[in-house]
Amino acid sequence: MRATRFAFIFCIVLALAAGVFALAAWQPAIDPITPPPATGFDPALVQRGAELAAIGNCDVCHTAPGAREFEGGVAIPTPFGAVYSTNITPDPDTGIGGWSEAAFQRAMRKGVRRDGAYLYPAFPYEHFTLVSDGDDKALYAYLMTRRPVHAAAPDNALSFPFNVRLAMFGWNQLFLRPGPYRADTAHDEIWNRGAYLADGLGHCGACHTPRNSLGAEKTDDKFAGGEAEGWTAYALNAGSPAPVPWNADSLFKYLHRGFEEMHGVARGPMADVAQELRTVPDEDVRAIATYMAAQMTISGSGRQVAPQAEAQTRRGVMVAAASADSQAARSAAASGDEGAAIYAAACAGCHEGSRTMPYGGIDLALSSGISGPNANNLINVVLYGLPAAEAARSPIMPGFANSMDDKQLVALARHLRARFSNKGPWNDIENSVHEARSAQRAVTVSHAPADQATAPATMQRKTDEAQR
């Protein structure tokens, strides 16, 4: 009797809870609109939207290589399965042509689709929520003036319970801190501008902050380093592995040109980021650089410049020493150090050559790839190289996937770590090689960022499109 009554009360409580949940979680559909004519938007607003879209790297997830711009359909791998990016062209059937500005802003701020369904945080709305009303308006103007493309994204391949969109209501309760951005009065205007862009639209933390078991960024470990498309996204806080510490100037150059003399060339997903930032006004990039540089000094531990790097930062010194080094490497080879012999034969020609960055290879003592937390990025670069930018002058590196076997790769990585960093040996090199070769680690290989001075064609095209 008692048991029955208990079960009855339990059921009522459960039903009530479900009701409350449904009520709280329910989001209304916003009526579809007829796509507004492209001529109805202020060209200046569209232009600003183009710059903002570049800061947000919308392209990288919403345009597959060789596909039509913003048609979506790119698989975003997550630990819970693949989420496919959607069509964000103004096509009324398969894109966002039927979305009013209010619907667009709700998606950005709350992660809710026009029809009221929850979006997945593969679309980083926990960052985009910070975007201001004015910038959302510009982004909307930009996207709604793109060429409409009829292309439906494939269905997501998520496992239960992640395939239930309503579950994102719970996720949002835990991890979404709705914006817009509120200025931190302890810091100046440039820092705040940078924080707004880097933590908001730029969503730097999406790759550079580690994630918890529910796929949310660990706010206590902000910028402590993460993972993206088979690459290690380095820590950008006090734990940054860069042998020469970053500062606002070097970050600005790196983000704006795609390379920086003391840190090297952007590759992997970061090459795409740098390529996009090329089209963004200097002051926005400088603000991001200022904010990010400040993150790296936060611990107050006063990170030291690696003595090895300090000693070798002047390239002239390296060049002078190169031939002696190669002699040393050859005798090392004779004594059986395979890694040293490979470095001398395959790497030193460019990495100790007389050409300057970015056409000469970086002095490896300066490379975060060698001083980083694992061998993944080094292995990725040696295997696949740095493919040239399309139709523009750019840095290059050939890949060695077909000429080096696993044993040679491991020997090379071990040697480079010992010789060019002051950190202890990596203990997972074999595994890193195996994962890349077997595609267990799916590595995205991006084109090198184009050299700014000689890439007018690409830049011009972007501008033309923005004004169309």
Next chain:
Amino acid sequence: MKLNVNNAQHDVDADPRTPLLYVLRDDLKLNAAKFGCGLGQCGACTVLVNGEPVFSCVTPVALLAGKEITTLEGLGTAENPAPIQRAFIEAQAAQCGYCIPGMMMRAQALLQKNPHADDAEIRAWLEPNLCRCGTHMRILHAVHRAQEMMKPAQPGDAG
């Protein structure tokens, strides 16, 4: 050092940093592979290492001990051309011809691994190799022709 080129062992007296291309052309007198850009960007120097295409201009011989190197000369001769060579001749797929040995070697690697590659796969696979004469359509035609010639006999095929 010892190099295995076209199924023959060669004793080569070269600095281990020497690019394979120089050893092939200067020491072994195998001149099919061409020097194009010297940066691994054009594909004219393509040869096979253990069946995979490599740019021999940026591959130091130090990496190649114990590996099987195949050049165009290793596939067939003028008197007795291999299917890929016959196909390129029949399709008249050369204009100036400088890129053609590299094209044939890269295509050979694909057809060995994936005899049923479709047109899209062939195009994507050949992308690293450049042709400045614009002979691409004939090159593609030749690769398809070679694919027909190289098709493994199907079970049930007569004779």
